[in-house]
Amino acid sequence: MAPPADARLRLETVRLTALFGRRAVLKDVTIIFPAHTVTAVIGPSGCGKSTFLRCLNRMHELSEGGWVTGRVLLDGADIYDSHVDPVQLRRRIGMVFQRPTPFPTMSIYDNVAAGLRVNGHRGRRELDEVVERALRQAALWDEVKDRLRASALALSGGQQQRLCIARALAPQPEVLLLDEPTASLDPAGTQRIEELCHELKRLYTIVIVTHNMQQAARVSDYTAFFYLGDLIEVGRTEELFTRPTKEQTEAYITGRFG
Amino acid sequence: MSGRSVRRHVTSGLMTSLVAVLSFTAVFALVLILADLIAKGASSLDWDFFTKNPVPAGQSGGGVANAIVGTGIIVGLAALIGLPVGVGTGLYLAEYGSGRLGWTVRFVADVLNGTPSIVIGIFAWTWLVRPMHGYSALAGSVALAALMIPMIARTTEEMVRLVPHSLREAALALGYPRWRTSLRVVARTALAGIVTGCLVGIARIAGETAPLIFTALGNLNFTTNITQPMQTLPHEIYEYAQGPFEEWHRLAWASALVLMSLVLLLGVTARWAIRQRHGAAR
Numbered sequence: 085m086a087p088p089a090d091a092r093l094r095l096e097t098v099r100l101t102a103l104f105g106r107r108a109v110l111k112d113v114t115i116i117f118p119a120h121t122v123t124a125v126i127g128p129s130g131c132g133k134s135t136f137l138r139c140l141n142r143m144h145e146l147s148e149g150g151w152v153t154g155r156v157l158l159d160g161a162d163i164y165d166s167h168v169d170p171v172q173l174r175r176r177i178g179m180v181f182q183r184p185t186p187f188p189t190m191s192i193y194d195n196v197a198a199g200l201r202v203n204g205h206r207g208r209r210e211l212d213e214v215v216e217r218a219l220r221q222a223a224l225w226d227e228v229k230d231r232l233r234a235s236a237l238a239l240s241g242g243q244q245q246r247l248c249i250a251r252a253l254a255p256q257p258e259v260l261l262l263d264e265p266t267a268s269l270d271p272a273g274t275q276r277i278e279e280l281c282h283e284l285k286r287l288y289t290i291v292i293v294t295h296n297m298q299q300a301a302r303v304s305d306y307t308a309f310f311y312l313g314d315l316i317e318v319g320r321t322e323e324l325f326t327r328p329t330k331e332q333t334e335a336y337i338t339g340r341f342g
Numbered sequence: 343m344s345g346r347s348v349r350r351h352v353t354s355g356l357m358t359s360l361v362a363v364l365s366f367t368a369v370f371a372l373v374l375i376l377a378d379l380i381a382k383g384a385s386s387l388d389w390d391f392f393t394k395n396p397v398p399a400g401q402s403g404g405g406v407a408n409a410i411v412g413t414g415i416i417v418g419l420a421a422l423i424g425l426p427v428g429v430g431t432g433l434y435l436a437e438y439g440s441g442r443l444g445w446t447v448r449f450v451a452d453v454l455n456g457t458p459s460i461v462i463g464i465f466a467w468t469w470l471v472r473p474m475h476g477y478s479a480l481a482g483s484v485a486l487a488a489l490m491i492p493m494i495a496r497t498t499e500e501m502v503r504l505v506p507h508s509l510r511e512a513a514l515a516l517g518y519p520r521w522r523t524s525l526r527v528v529a530r531t532a533l534a535g536i537v538t539g540c541l542v543g544i545a546r547i548a549g550e551t552a553p554l555i556f557t558a559l560g561n562l563n564f565t566t567n568i569t570q571p572m573q574t575l576p577h578e579i580y581e582y583a584q585g586p587f588e589e590w591h592r593l594a595w596a597s598a599l600v601l602m603s604l605v606l607l608l609g610v611t612a613r614w615a616i617r618q619r620h621g622a623a624r
Contacts, residue, residue, distance in 0.1 A: 175517035185512035
């Protein structure tokens with residue numbers, strides 16, 4: 085494997101607290117996501133893991149009453165700095181949601197090209213190239229190359245989710261956030277996405293929220309366990325699962341709650 | 343079958359018949375109206391009816407070309423004013439209207455929606471006809487637009503609200519600015535519904551009579567000048583149906599049939615438009 089070109093890049097949070105109004109749903113989270121790794125975020129429902137993910141691309145502040153304190157550093161620069169435009173930032177940090185969200189009025193091609201077009205890329209040939217590359221990266225190209233003009237809704241659920249991954253990859257973000265990307269998929273679809281994680285970490289830094297501990301164990305290099313808004317423990321995945329240092333972590337991964 | 347199961351089946355059967363009868367009643371009114379219109383109006387629909395202007399009272403022959411063209415112009419102009427404003431308002435209400443301003447606009451739109459159309463006509467008379475020293479098609483269009491705007495604003499809002507929130511988030515997460523998310527993703531997804539709302543709105547105002555009495559007034563002659571009084575189908579029906587002449591009654595029946603067909607046509611187009619958008623894989 086070639087050494088990553090931008091080994092320096094990494095994402096980290098420093099004492100990040102996320103609130104809805106006056107209620108903190110995420111408290112004092114400090115964590116580092118090294119470049120070209122997959123970090124799984126696990127924890128029971130309502131532990132704040134989705135909110136955490138949404139803080140990383142400034143989506144949390146779009147929710148009613150959502151705001152944060154603390155810092156999120158992308159390559160050393162705070163993304164919550166006043167001169168950072170959240171719209172521009174979101175082009176550097178791609179996100180894929182629980183349920184596939186293809187734009188229903190757009191074709192497969194236009195869906196993938198959407199993030200580029202909004203960025204001002206119009207050249208036909210450039211778009212063609214990027215769309216093909218993104219679809220190949222998302223392992224969808226062979227299935228759709230003959231019907232790029234068809235409606236995105238014509239695809240199956242798993243294909244739609246891979247389309248959404250392709251859409252997130254097309255603008256070449258630096259970080260990819262996956263919010264339970266396989267929650268609505270069948271086992272085959274899930275497996276495809278997990279394989280993708282392995283391939284895509286060569287190019288991106290990936291944070292994946294998952295409900296499924298086997299999935300976390302399969303796809304991630306690091307695992308972070310959240311409980312009731314606190315980051316309980318983070319470490320190398322195999323260590324966290326075999327030798328958890330905190331009692332809550334052990335209780336959760338052995339299935340005693342959650 | 344147990345007793346309970348039998349009772350369930352009977353209840354189900356009874357209820358099904360009941361709703362069937364009720365639906366039939368609803369449809370029956372439309373069928374009755376259409377049948378009556380066709381029986382009394384269809385025979386008068388000839389080339390002259392569509393191409394000739396009215397002849398002096400008491401004479402036979404003539405047509406209602408002036409009213410047909412007038413309706414086209416006045417409704418078209420009203421749509422030109424009302425659709426952009428209405429759709430824009432609806433989009434604003436759905437996407438940005440969560441604050442006090444949104445609440446106020448929504449409240450005003452609802453009140454305006456419930457305002458009798460004749461009141462709108464009187465206001466248009468006070469604000470347009472009087473200052474301009476004369477009845478005009480333009481005043482009629484403005485009155486109709488005022489009727490149309492709250493209706494279209496509210497349907498647009500409903501349609502836009504139906505677009506799942508996840509779609510907005512997907513666009514925002516992709517680096518879409520808010521306004522582009524609203525226009526390129528949300529509004530486009532709701533487009534079929536918005537278009538239907540617009541067509542229904544146009545159909546609604548096409549048959550309005552009361553606001554036109556105070557504004558466009560009516561005109562026995564053919565005109566395309568929007569600063570002058572202009573004849574419309576509803577107004578022409580209103581005049582002719584009251585008149586003493588058999589010939590006028592004949593024309594009124596035929597005009598009613600034409601107006602009804604226009605409205606039906608708009609409704610059918612609206613449905614067709616939806617199916618096209620949803621069926622076509624672009």
